[in-house]
Amino acid sequence: MEHKAVSIRPFIGSKNFEISRSFYRDLGFQETILFHNMSLFKTEGLGFYLQDAYVRDWIDNSMVFLEVKDIDRFWNELVALNLATKYEAVKLTPVRQYDWGRECFLHDPSGILWHF
Numbered sequence: 001m002e003h004k005a006v007s008i009r010p011f012i013g014s015k016n017f018e019i020s021r022s023f024y025r026d027l028g029f030q031e032t033i034l035f036h037n038m039s040l041f042k043t044e045g046l047g048f049y050l051q052d053a054y055v056r057d058w059i060d061n062s063m064v065f066l067e068v069k070d071i072d073r074f075w076n077e078l079v080a081l082n083l084a085t086k087y088e089a090v091k092l093t094p095v096r097q098y099d100w101g102r103e104c105f106l107h108d109p110s111g112i113l114w115h116f
Contacts, residue, residue, distance in 0.1 A: 009040070010048050013059050015110040017052035023087050023109050024050060054110065065115040071095055071102050074116055078106065 014020035021039060025031055029041035037052035048064065068074045075095050084090045093105035106114040
């Protein structure tokens with residue numbers, strides 16, 4: 001089977017929809033409001049849907065991987081945003097070297113783990 005895919009967009013939840021919307025805008029994503037309880041967040045043609053829905057087991061097991069060209073530059077810009085100070089429960093983990101490459105981590109206000 002041959003796919004002619006143009007995007008893939010996961011659906012993620014939020015513990016507090018308004019706080020998560022603000023967080024993702026601060027992180028540099030552009031928001032398109034789709035409904036009162038769902039927005040599309042995009043950057044450079046890639047995106048995800050943020051929902052006003054919270055199921056702890058789902059959120060606690062949600063991870064998103066976003067590959068960036070320059071992890072060191074991205075890390076410095078991420079730190080400069082002071083997201084952990086501005087948003088409760090946000091955690092940053094510095095860049096680490098792994099067998100597959102280098103990455104850093106960010107937990108969003110709901111607990112979703114982002115890999116960069």
